[in-house]
Amino acid sequence: MTNPSTRPAAPQATQSEDIVLRTENVSVYYGAFEAVRNVYLDIPKNKVVAFIGPSGCGKSTLLRCYNRLNDLIPSARVTGKIAYQNNDLYDPKVDPVEVRRRIGMVFQRPNPFPKSIYENIAFGARVNGYKGDMDELVERSLRSAALWDETKDKLKQSGLALSGGQQQRLCIARTIAIEPEVILMDEPCSALDPISTLRVEDLMHELKQRFTIIIVTHNMQQASRVADYTGFFNAEAAEGGSRFGYLVEYEKTESVFNAPREKSTQDYVSGRFG
Amino acid sequence: MTSQTIAKSETLIESSQKFNPVRLVDQIFYWLTVATALGVGFILLWIAWSLLSIAFPAIVKFNIGFLFSTSWNPVNDAFGALPQIAGTIISAIIALLFAVPLGVGVAVFLSENFLPTKVQTPLGLLVELLAAVPSVVYGMWGIFVFVPFILPFLQGIHRVFGWIPLFSTPPSTRQMFTTAMVLAIMILPTIIAISRDSLLSVAPELRQGAYGLGATRWETLTRVLVPSALSGIIGSVMLALGRALGETMAAAMLIGNANRINISLFAPASTISAMIANQFGEASGLQKSALFYQALILMVMTLIVNMLAEVIVNRFQQVE
Amino acid sequence: MTLNQSDKIQDITSGGFDSEVTAARKNFGKLMTGLVVACVGIAILPLGSILFMLLKNGLSRLFLNFPSVFTELPPPPLVEGGGFSNAIMGTIITCTIGALLSVPFGVLTAIYTVEFGRGNKLSQFVRFCTNVLSGVPSIIAGLFAYGIVVLTMGNFSAIAGGVALSVLMMPIIIRTAEEGLKSIPSEVRQGLVGIGATNFQGVTSVILPATLPFIATGVTLALARAAGETAPLLFTALFSQFQARSLSEPIATLSVLIYNFAIAPYANQNSLAWAAALIIVVLIMFVSILARTLTARKIY
Numbered sequence: 001m002t003n004p005s006t007r008p009a010a011p012q013a014t015q016s017e018d019i020v021l022r023t024e025n026v027s028v029y030y031g032a033f034e035a036v037r038n039v040y041l042d043i044p045k046n047k048v049v050a051f052i053g054p055s056g057c058g059k060s061t062l063l064r065c066y067n068r069l070n071d072l073i074p075s076a077r078v079t080g081k082i083a084y085q086n087n088d089l090y091d092p093k094v095d096p097v098e099v100r101r102r103i104g105m106v107f108q109r110p111n112p113f114p115k116s117i118y119e120n121i122a123f124g125a126r127v128n129g130y131k132g133d134m135d136e137l138v139e140r141s142l143r144s145a146a147l148w149d150e151t152k153d154k155l156k157q158s159g160l161a162l163s164g165g166q167q168q169r170l171c172i173a174r175t176i177a178i179e180p181e182v183i184l185m186d187e188p189c190s191a192l193d194p195i196s197t198l199r200v201e202d203l204m205h206e207l208k209q210r211f212t213i214i215i216v217t218h219n220m221q222q223a224s225r226v227a228d229y230t231g232f233f234n235a236e237a238a239e240g241g242s243r244f245g246y247l248v249e250y251e252k253t254e255s256v257f258n259a260p261r262e263k264s265t266q267d268y269v270s271g272r273f274g
Numbered sequence: 275m276t277s278q279t280i281a282k283s284e285t286l287i288e289s290s291q292k293f294n295p296v297r298l299v300d301q302i303f304y305w306l307t308v309a310t311a312l313g314v315g316f317i318l319l320w321i322a323w324s325l326l327s328i329a330f331p332a333i334v335k336f337n338i339g340f341l342f343s344t345s346w347n348p349v350n351d352a353f354g355a356l357p358q359i360a361g362t363i364i365s366a367i368i369a370l371l372f373a374v375p376l377g378v379g380v381a382v383f384l385s386e387n388f389l390p391t392k393v394q395t396p397l398g399l400l401v402e403l404l405a406a407v408p409s410v411v412y413g414m415w416g417i418f419v420f421v422p423f424i425l426p427f428l429q430g431i432h433r434v435f436g437w438i439p440l441f442s443t444p445p446s447t448r449q450m451f452t453t454a455m456v457l458a459i460m461i462l463p464t465i466i467a468i469s470r471d472s473l474l475s476v477a478p479e480l481r482q483g484a485y486g487l488g489a490t491r492w493e494t495l496t497r498v499l500v501p502s503a504l505s506g507i508i509g510s511v512m513l514a515l516g517r518a519l520g521e522t523m524a525a526a527m528l529i530g531n532a533n534r535i536n537i538s539l540f541a542p543a544s545t546i547s548a549m550i551a552n553q554f555g556e557a558s559g560l561q562k563s564a565l566f567y568q569a570l571i572l573m574v575m576t577l578i579v580n581m582l583a584e585v586i587v588n589r590f591q592q593v594e
Numbered sequence: 595m596t597l598n599q600s601d602k603i604q605d606i607t608s609g610g611f612d613s614e615v616t617a618a619r620k621n622f623g624k625l626m627t628g629l630v631v632a633c634v635g636i637a638i639l640p641l642g643s644i645l646f647m648l649l650k651n652g653l654s655r656l657f658l659n660f661p662s663v664f665t666e667l668p669p670p671p672l673v674e675g676g677g678f679s680n681a682i683m684g685t686i687i688t689c690t691i692g693a694l695l696s697v698p699f700g701v702l703t704a705i706y707t708v709e710f711g712r713g714n715k716l717s718q719f720v721r722f723c724t725n726v727l728s729g730v731p732s733i734i735a736g737l738f739a740y741g742i743v744v745l746t747m748g749n750f751s752a753i754a755g756g757v758a759l760s761v762l763m764m765p766i767i768i769r770t771a772e773e774g775l776k777s778i779p780s781e782v783r784q785g786l787v788g789i790g791a792t793n794f795q796g797v798t799s800v801i802l803p804a805t806l807p808f809i810a811t812g813v814t815l816a817l818a819r820a821a822g823e824t825a826p827l828l829f830t831a832l833f834s835q836f837q838a839r840s841l842s843e844p845i846a847t848l849s850v851l852i853y854n855f856a857i858a859p860y861a862n863q864n865s866l867a868w869a870a871a872l873i874i875v876v877l878i879m880f881v882s883i884l885a886r887t888l889t890a891r892k893i894y
């Protein structure tokens with residue numbers, strides 16, 4: 001086993017692309033526990049990037065670094081550098097609220113606000129200073145999230161009254177409405193049935209025309225269907241016995257699935273893991 | 275399309291540095307909540323300070339001797355608190371003697387399925403209603419209903435047991451014993467509600483375990499449920515004690531406001547809060563100070579009892 | 595503690611190998627059941643008596659030349675008739691002042707302890723203070739308001755009464771608001787952060803509206819408590835025979851009227867006290883039921 005902390009930055013498959021987020025030597029700690037170690041990884045513009053890997057290897061932790069959601073966990077600490085359009089995300093001059101307006105997030109469990117469907121979308125837009133035609137924006141966002149036909153007659157109903165799959169698409173619509181540059185999705189389909197899952201996947205293909213998407217998923221097929229690039233994470237026992245997560249390899253999706261460089265990646269994508 | 279709706283042409287740092295009223299409002303809001311949170315502590319200090327500052331002349335003049343003096347003489351400015359302290363404690367303790375067994379009994383009844391839920395729920399509601407009746411109404415009920423009703427019985431007790439010092443005076447219409455009984459009725463709901471909750475929160479495995487071993491319902495209750503709910507029950511008793519100590523209206527209306535200590539429970543007596551309620555209107559100068567001194571003593575007494583209650587109830591929650 | 599309990603269970607087994615419940619054990623059970631039922635009977639008796647007397651004495655006075663209790667002023671001694679319209683207004687006014695002071699303060703405090711400082715030192719301190727505050731005897735709240743309002747303003751007033759009541763309402767409001775805020779799932783908060791809402795925006799437009807049923811419950815419970823409080827008003831709002839004309843003068847309230855008229859040696863005053871007591875208890879019952887239905891409307 002190579003020691004990941006001394007491993008040189010993996011050759012970047014993304015060199016020729018327009019880079020939105022640069023991750024340089026990022027480690028994340030919860031108190032004294034190191035959850036993620038020394039990640040180098042660039043996110044290209046208007047692409048879908050998937051994070052895969054066994055449970056507990058720090059995929060969500062890393063994802064939450066990109067919109068500074070880890071700020072909400074008092075014990076969490078991020079070292080290294082994440083650059084967004086040449087600004088350091090963790091620069092003390094940066095207001096985390098501004099970060100989250102540019103880098104939106106869709107969570108594992110659908111979490112619509114206890115408001116009407118219309119307000120769920122309008123609220124985010126208003127918060128972000130949207131001054132245009134609200135009805136139009138709501139319709140456009142719901143259409144983008146493939147939810148318009150199901151909800152156009154009941155926009156005044158509570159968002160909580162929708163089915164789980166519809167709620168998740170509402171959350172996507174809500175995120176689209178604020179026109180972020182990047183959308184982070186943490187296992188967005190884990191609470192959905194196969195049909196809704198397919199619809200969300202279709203959605204991602206359309207959305208990447210306008211947005212950059214990072215998605216965490218446990219579903220290998222999903223990663224291979226939607227992602228342009230895939231990063232495989234794994235966890236390894238550290239000196240003290242606790243396990244830390246690290247990025248094993250990050251390549252174009254075809255090569256991760258068809259010609260992985262590392263044995264552990266091979267094992268994981270072929271289901272022979274553990 | 276992307277930036278046509280919400281302008282994001284600035285870099286992150288630019289827009290973070292730019293003045294933004296939304297950010298300012300957010301900051302103000304945060305500090306406002308911090309201020310009110312600190313304010314709760316401040317109010318407590320303020321209460322203590324305002325009592326202290328008015329009580330100060332009396333504290334300086336009478337010092338600790340105030341606690342042990344029985345005089346209350348506005349003419350030559352001699353004041354003490356012993357009869358009131360004694361009355362406060364004695365009335366509360368007698369009230370507990372009646373209310374605790376009764377309250378725990380009712381709690382046991384309400385926590386076990388002696389009755390179908392159809393009857394139990396209204397009973398629980400009734401208990402809550404009992405808690406919501408204002409103390410001045412209890413006081414009035416005491417004056418017009420309870421005292422006239424109970425007096426003949428007390429006279430009987432006096433005739434038969436008059437040789438016992440506790441019952442040695444003929445029952446007067448305003449007296450310690452009836453006050454304590456009305457207090458008991460008032461604190462009953464507190465004891466019932468918390469004891470019932472702690473009985474219900476005993477782990478179901480324990481209950482089933484005991485039943486499974488062939489224990490009868492009552493063996494389960496007395497040997498398993500009540501012991502494991504004990505700290506919750508004691509906590510409820512302490513909270514009720516705190517209420518009884520601080521209760522004003524029922525005592526002011528029923529106890530007779532006699533500034534002396536009498537071994538007989540059938541004689542008029544006084545409590546701190548009743549004393550304050552009765553004397554405050556006419557008091558001035560040092561007498562008012564002395565009343566605030568008494569209030570300070572009451573505050574310390576209830577504070578100690580309530581803190582003990584909290585410690586006990588917290589322990590009960592941890593075990594749970 | 596847990597060890598103790600298992601001991602108890604062993605006790606039962608070691609004594610209980612008999613295959614059937616012995617007569618002694620059965621009798622013990624019967625005795626205890628009897629005792630407990632007796633407890634319930636004794637406990638219900640006073641409540642029944644209070645409710646009965648309230649209805650009997652209160653209703654008869656209420657319907658003696660009917661709306662007069664609601665429209666007329668308290669009578670002087672030995673004069674028949676009269677009412678307590680001023681005391682009803684006074685109770686409403688003092689309680690409203692109490693609510694206006696305690697609700698914003700309490701809700702903001704709860705927002706701090708749940709939304710911003712959950713579990714930190716200041717929140718623990720607030721929790722401790724709230725508990726202490728809820729144990730402060732009501733007469734002390736009255737003395738406090740006397741010290742800070744009556745002495746400064748120079749006279750007894752509705753405002754002083756409201757301040758005293760607000761001290762008693764505060765812990766109730768803080769607790770129910772905290773409970774309500776805690777009932778909002780953390781996913782909603784994440785969602786708010788995820789769309790770039792500031793805390794202020796999130797709390798005021800999403801979290802507080804969802805908490806409203808709880809806050810309404812807290813306010814009604816606090817009002818129910820405040821409406822019945824007498825001791826804090828004795829030396830703050832005092833009493834008045836007349837309709838109040840301003841907030842800075844003494845004001846009559848139902849609870850103080852009950853006290854004054856119940857200990858007065860005049861039958862007419864006594865019966866007015868019963869009518870006032872009936873009104874207050876009905877009011878409190880109504881408000882408590884309202885609180886219940888409000889909690890039932892909660893979103894999460």
Ligand SMILES: Nc1ncnc2c1ncn2[C@@H]1O[C@H](COP(=O)(O)OP(=O)(O)OP(=O)(O)O)[C@@H](O)[C@H]1O
Pocket residue numbers: 030035053054055056057058059060061062073075245
């Ligand atoms: N708030 C937290 N406080 C402390 N430790 C945490 C916290 N969140 C996550 N961890 C730890 O960090 C490690 C990585 O967690 P993370 O949630 O990022 O894993 P993951 O790869 O997303 O797993 P999964 O696939 O199960 O979602 C785990 O060991 C976890 O226990």
Ligand SMILES: [Mg+2]
Pocket residue numbers: 059060061186216
């Ligand atoms: Mg995860």
